Amino acid sequence: MSMITGTLNQYIQCVERMYRTGQGNILSRLLSLRDEHVYNRNLLSSDIATLVTGNCVAPLDELVIAHLSCLKALYASDYIEAYDHQSICVASVVKLLQGQKEENWCLPVMYAACLDLRLVAQKAEASSPQNGSKIMEKAAESLLACFRVCAADNRASDVDTKKIGMLCLVNQLLKVYFRINKLHLCKPLIRAIDSSPFKDQFPLAQQITYRYFVGRKAMFDSDYRLADEYLSFAFENCHRRSIRNKRLILTYLVPVKMLLGFMPAKYLLEKYDLLQFWDLISAVKNGDLRGIDMVMEEHEKFFITAGIYLIVEKLKITAYRNLFRKVYLAENSHQIDIASFEAALQIMGQEDVDSDETQCIVANLIYDGKIKGYISYQHKKVVVSKQNAFPPLSSLY
């Protein structure tokens, strides 16, 4: 039977058969909003509930009614209504899962319903901006209900446990929380996954998504080593054809790497259409503070929407280090006048910097270990170590 031309009855029979024979993957497609059956106009009856009830086994009937009603609302472009039906859909999946002890073949159905829920919620949110993030918050609650069922499945054996479904849900939740800017809610989810015995058994694709978000969270919390580890894993394991995803990962990985002292090659930035970073990289390398300000102004929107503006701001510290290193190489001495550093800062556009502030900047670099040496206030000189006065940044973290 073709899913695009079949009748409603044929569709219901097909769904039932897949349910009885435990074919989770096919069933998930039949109940997804991203499958070809959604183009079948025969499924959009005016009275779905009466046609399905009695015609389909419980608890599947509820699910089918909610799914088809959602579809109908989507065709009518009523996204709020569609969202309500899809959330009933997810609630029915929760009931379905709760009823199935010691089996987990239904997880794909849950994955599909949850992903659809988030997508519909986004649509609904866009269609009614006056609601703010309320719809997304409600969607998160529905997702959490699924999460609880999975996380609480302690009795089933490793093969049949629903716990394996946790990561997919956590990923959906992370996406929601990042979207509505409630990052503090991520912490318990991350803890649940990191302490899970299935940590390394989750599907690779899910692990990549997970590390991408946790990496971004670590970046937000200024834990750059952890951010580097997670984002690098995501980048290295991401499928080579997923250019868009790789670009997304790099948007965060590049500035993190730069802070840790690794400058990406130009061809990489070209390949992923991230040349916004190239001017920044050369400005940081040259200690060109005015240049950094110019790049930040030019690409302000990109840096802000990506949430990396503050990291770029922090790269100025690296620029100070590079600038002072140039002065040190030019003076070819282990004792450098504060005045030389001050002059260099002023040439680079920091006109209002005086001797006090120059010393403050140097003091911070010494404290961070980026310059080895000390300042003599009486002589107004910075005395740097004879060996490795400016250790490579990559050796510091």
Place this chain on the structure above:
Amino acid sequence: MSSYFDYFCTHIEKNSDTIRGTCNSMCPDEEVILREREDLVHVLEVLGPIRKYVKSYSRSAADTNIAKPNLLRPYSVLIDTLHYLLLEVTKRKEVSSVMVYDFVNDRLRAIRQDMTIQRLPPEQCVKLLEPMIRFYVYYGYKFSNLSTKGFDSDLNKKYLLECIKWFLSCIDTMDLSTNRNIDLLSDFISNLNIKNVRRYRLGYDRVLMECLYILCNLDDVHPLYRYLNFSKDLKSDPRLNLAFKIAIANMKGNYIKIFKSMKTLCPLSYCALCTYMPVLQRKALLTLAHAYNSKKFVVPIEVITRWLRLSSNRDTIKVCSHYGIKTEGNNILFNKGEFKTDAFLHQTSLEDDTMKHLDLSVDNIFTYSS
């Protein structure tokens, strides 16, 4: 953290049916009778022969119903109560200032409770919350330098954050419903380079509150991300821009820049930053101990006094010895190994020249617009 606010979000916004207060005095009659009978009159409620009761805060217990109209004060009464508390009670001198603080704080909590139960609209909430935020910032500053008995700075900060977050969330709700189109328009206008009329002042100083949110949370990046997503003309407001620059300087450990910019702050922003001073000074001293670490080279005391905006050289010596830094005559000998990283925060005296120029009187603090 912000309990009222959470309550507000989870329980109240969902239902639109509201309860309107009918109590037209600062304290419901029921409570007046009860407190007279039980002899629960606060000293600050006694004004010579008359008694001026203000509704006190009480937790909602399971068996009591606090959502009774005759126990709740409508918006106009709440505003009057707020004015009375902040502009009259805070001037009372016959009891200690901590006692005044405790009294006012308790009565402010009762106001917030009335606001929550009645589900006041955001337009009214902002007007009630704004002066409260001023109150918590001001008293946080006033009590910060002396180890005042009975004043809990953490609790004060908790109430402050509760009010600020509630305030900002109201602002966002209001923005959402009205400013979508205005924003586009104002982008258009600012592109035309016409200095547009201030649209943020509606009887409350939004920009000042945004500044305080940044300056009261210098170790937190959330206020900065909030700032970055503002519209262009809000971002370029000189006061807000200055607060952002101070936060950025703090992120980079640039204490010189922070202290330099203090001169141009408005009184409350100044208070907010002052409360953070001890943290800044400790961080700066730790940095200095590493950078000027030497057995023979010293740094004159007066230089450190100037750099860290300490009130006197004597004060500098006190702070230094508190953190294990040695002084020798008029000089300081920095040694990174001797810095006591586990020492508790040293509260320094906040008297300095800038303060003398600021009008920190109660009348000004609670009413000025920057």
